[in-house]
Amino acid sequence: MNPCRIVTCLCLFLVLSSARFIPLAAQPINLQRAVMLVSPSVPMPMRQTAPQLLSEEIAKRTGITLNNVANWPHNKPITIAFVLSSDKELLGVSIPVKVEKDRPDVKPEGFRVLSEVNAKGSTLWIIGADARGILFGTGWLLRNLNMATKQLEIPAPIDVASAPAYPIRGHQLGYRTTANSYDAWTVAQFDQYFRELAIFGTNAIEGIPFHEEEKPSPHFKIPAPEMRIKMSEICQKYDLDYWVWTPATFALTDVAKRKAELDLHESFYKACPRLDHIFVPGGDPGDNHPKEVMPFLKDLHTLLIKYHPKAKIWLSLQGFSVEQIDFFYDYLAQNKPDWLAGVVHGPSSPPLAETRYRLPKQYQIRQYPDITHNVRCEFPVERWDQAYALTLGREAPNPRPYFYAKAQAVAAPFTDGFVSYSDGCHDDVNKVVWSMRGWGPDMSIHEILKEYGRFFFGPTLDEATADGIAALEQNWQGPLAENGGVETTFAYWKKLETNNPGLHTNWRWQLFLLRAYYDTYTRRRQLYEQGLEKKANALLARADVKNQGTVMTQALDVINQADKKPASPELRSKIETLCADLFASIGLQTSVPKYKAKGYERGCLLDFVDYPLNNRWWLADEITKVKSLKTKEEQLARLKKIGVWETPGKGSFYDDVSSVSKGPRVKTISDDATDIAWWKDGFSRARLSSQTFQRSPALDYDNLDPGARYVIRVVGFGEALLRVDGKRLEPIQYNREADTVKEWIVPLVATQDGRISVTFDQPEESHLNWRQNSRISDIWLLKETSKDQ
Template sequence: MNFKNKKWLILFSLIFFGLAKGFSQTIDLTDAQIICFEKNDRHVLKALSVLQEEVDKRCGIEFSVSRKWKKSENSIIAVGLEEQIEKFPEEYQKLISSIPSTKNEGYKIVVPKSSKTVLIVGKDARGVLYGIGKFLRQLEIQKGKISVSADLNISSSPAYPIRGHQLGYRPKTNAYDAWTPKMYDQYIRDLAVFGANSIEIMPPRTDDDFTSVHMKMPAIDMIAEQSRICDSYGMDVWMWYPNMGSDYMHPDSIKKELDERQEVFKAVSRLDHLFVPGGDPGDLEPDVLFSWLAKEAEILHQYHPSAKIWVSPQVFRPTQEWFDSFYSHVNKKYSWFGGVVFGPWIKTPIAEIRKIIGPDIPVRRYPDITHSLSSQYPVPQWDLAYAITLGRECINPRPHDEKTIHNAFDEFAQGSISYSEGTNDDVNKFIWSELDWNPETPEIEILREYSRYFISSEYSEEIAQAFMALEQNIQGPLLTNDGVPVTFQQWAALEQKVPETAMQNFRFQMGLLRAYFDYYEFRRLISETELEQHAREIISSAEKTGTTEAIEQATEMLYHAKKSAVYPEIRERCFALADSLFKSIGAQLTVKKHHAMDGRGNFIDNIDLPLNDAMWMLDQLETIKKLPGETERLHALEKMLHRTDPGPGGFYDDFGSPGSRRRVISNISWEKDPGNLTSPRVSFGVGLRGEEWVHQVTAKGFEGKSSPMAWMNQVTTLYDQPLKIRYDNLDKKSSYTIRVAYTGRFRSKIKMTADDFVVHELIQTGIQPVYEFPVPQKALSDGKVTFGWTCGEGERGSQVSEIWLIRNKK
């Protein structure tokens, strides 16, 4: 090699390794010492203990704390309040002052160049806690070793002052009622590390039982512990307190309610805000509600003089008179009044609320991040197979959806405290906390920090992407979602290589369980779809084989899914992971084994529910085989097979399917209206049994009979928002009959029109599933028709599951 070439090689090597070092340069903090000059502020000292304890838990390194700055060969983590930086070396003071200033609760984190020092400076005590939290989220931790990027240079303040989550100690939750004070302390700390500053607790009496088999102590004692824990971190304590009394006007009833509140308010050492929903539960007329709140405020201020009362216009069957009265009271600005809460089952969009109430009245969001259907923000375009199995309260990481929901309305509120029923929404909590701090943070970055801090810094990228993939599993039709097996493979690969600490981590286990569960349902849906098709083919040959043999063979084919599970080892792994989650965090994923409340998180119980029309077909076959004659049986079988046939020139639509939803008129995208207050949504249910949708129709004349799958999902609009469905390419010379299925969760009085012509006046749905009406001929004159449905005032919404538009014979 000649000298010239060698010189270039050396130069190239220096550049290459210099760049590589620059890209990967870190500070080794394994032997670091904490320097902090604060001796008295208990919240700063608590933040220091968070730093020490969380590092020790993860890698066994115990950081010591010094009150003096002294030269050392060891690396330094300097922590302090902004007002104390004059005690730092002068060069560090200048460096801290040179980066952008912070606001309340903000912090600065900076690594001086050519040093082994990290500076963490809080605007106030909370800022110190959140600065330490951000620092912890940046650490690369392995057993016995800890490091951080040398490029840290952060100045950050929260976008919104309210950032928190509801942690109610009651049986309705899917895990919280099994927790000890120590578990609550850790979870509240975890939330604080990601920027939460508020926790909402609940009184012993709500719309729930007083106790459960899981509870370790009485609710009155636990809320005292929750309040104490929050105060130790300097976090705000909110309390959700619904009006569960039977009478708020009679003096004796009022005294009973006030006596209860006195006991509750006295029990908690800290209470900054009281949130009283206007309904859901506890509907009261506004005049009665605000008169009662004034009395409640007197008791509240005996123990918590600075606490404010917030209220929400939540009401299931609202009228304009109710809203006019409610907002009139809000704008009176009572001395005890804190603000308005925007939560589930509020008819008025938050942007309109902001215009109705005074500009100085704050709004707090109460987003439902815990439910996937029958909720404030259901999964858009959800597949029925998932609705049946994952259900309302499954493990539901939705990072992209939650960011979309958050950022659609964040500018109208002062932040949020989420509605949560347990650990199933764990990922969503941390997404919301970070977005309330900075709405522009990419969701993948939040997941990277979540995965690095909670599960494994070594595999944080793979785990973050795997959580993103779980959300993609539930987007669109499951039968054709070829991403589901890929997601399963990603999680299965992680299962084999992550350290044992990750495998025992409940957050990793929740993601892993969803990957297994989704894959099992994906394979089962393919199998059961094929079984149903085979059964239909057998029935279609009944004229050749005879009805008796055809019914027997079809019945056996439909029962095959129940007798022989696909991938039993995948199924068993789901149950094993459910058991692990019950042991570690009290997650109640089954009723029988884990003592879950039915319909509240027990999605593992749904793992084998039919995903095809087997239940309905078996009911039909059982009835048909009892008919006396072969001709009658053949006719009945033919009718069953062609249930959806609209006849020659007709149209059929199942509004749970994407193909039919193209007929639904919507003038606003889901991204702009994720709560569907002004746009249609897909919902699920065939009848009411309490609050939950069920597999059976409960309408008159159909008790005990299984319903077609098509009745289990529908297009829905809420309250009196019009629902419009358009058809074109009709025969202008023909007449038509519309057969429509009204099924769903609500029982509402609805009216139907064709263009502007009445098809039927207000009728009560839930009496029968299917109706038939002639289409007004004047509506057909141009070969197009738009059918419309509206509810009467105070109703909960319009629901349409199926339409047959039948062309009448001339």
């Protein structure tokens, strides 16, 4: 959505109201006295599930209870009739199905919702191609009903038919310690969430049955093995496919462990009332060659079909080498295994287009997108402001509907659908967008968000919700200090909060409010704290031998005002309250010490709500080091270098490589999400710029003085193989330790046209974990006159 349109919508909302416009031509059907009639041809358990789902969701929102009837009523109320598209009539009444070629409601999972006036009164038909068609037709109705206290209606006439574009539309919901909320859920909460996902087009749920942490979550309501069987039962109730993700994390050549693993699987298969797909990742985790993996999968399939004859086996090629990938395709060509359903494509898999090209057509491809993380992930937030990256972290509430719609559109045509990776309820909007666009790739994101708002918050909040979620996504675009829309978004959600007090216990509402408050608090802190740092740096830059001791004390006193007189304490207090509310309502663990989250990366934004957004921790440590230097001259030189770190003087330039606000000359972005460090559980005292980095940045400089000599200075870790205008330069200073300096003299011939391009070759470090890879965090182009600074 165009940011200008969002701001306009927000302003209009603040000035006007949240009233929903209904076209005059739409004549609503009043369903307050409706009854439900189900064809006996609808298979069990959907014959019971669909009317129960419809009745219960309506009752929650309206206080109106719809009852089932066994025959057409005599007093001619409106009847909601559930039938299959193969039915010709329902208890003597013909079903008014239009004769159309290639009808959506006869395709798998397709449905038609149709209003009709007939001899029995008014009928609202929900016609499904199969049991799932009934489920998704019911979901469409719930998303489009106007429901409020003692109000239940829908615009008429209705004739909507639809079928999904992709057959696999699911989400992984692991009941495990790693999750930031699922581990705290009851069976009833899982049932409700499965239901809500189904209402928005989801047809698959993936669990994680084995290989979990030795220590169970302190939040478990029932033991994990028991819950995973309950999840299977819920899938059976809603006719959802039950997948399980289960890596082989031991050497498959170990005969004893292999047999124990097969026995474990068989026991689980036998206990599950429903089980449709087994997904074994080749890597991440796992480190077995496919020559061992493929026979193991075949043995799994033999056990699986004993209890679930139609169930299927899947494999991902994650982490496989070129040789291992070739082996896999050779195996398919030679053996043509009919027990393998297809390949799962996830992070570190071979390119999707290559996979589709090489994979024989009889095998499907299922995408495994990471929709839950913000950094260090498959789809990092591009150019995410440093302040967000260091406070919100990996698993903050992250509605990114417009981004994920684009990401899905790129990959989906190569696939048969997806089951996403999710580690908590914080990505709820993303799940809905993926499911709905998996159903209809051309669906309007704005309309999807309107349906989300209408169903979860009420009919008067559909437009408001759609624009409010879009505004939250825009909060993460560009430099935070320059994004005045953050304050507008906050005012928007604050007004919604004030006008809708009845939603204060709704966990989805709480998530949006938390983001609105947190984003605003972070922006205000950033402006305030970095303002303090500029004042402290100015003091240090003006120090001299006589007053440097006093200046150090004064600089620390100024920069530490961030702790002594913090910005917006009322927002800080509200964030604390919302985190408590979310733990109570949905088990969201935003803190390790307070809510016993598994770890600080698991959505613990409350633990980082006050993490410094200036360099006061680093400055305190540096001043301690300065005081240990032998001479006052050395001390003074270091103080001045600190003072002008980001302001090297006229004609010189500084770039914080991965800061969207302080790296104006940087052209590149990290495409592997490893540019935000995670040291000391996120509580590093290192300079903020060194916690964000790239491996091989590229920068362009112009308006240079052709007659001046320039030096390039770099701070980082490991190697920095620098080129200027494509030519490698030899360094005059080259330190590989963390946060040390490297320098190169720029040849005069390079600056004669007033511009240079700076690039870095990426060193060969494939054998290293990303945390040990070389990195570059700060770059200066220093005019010779300012070199001593």
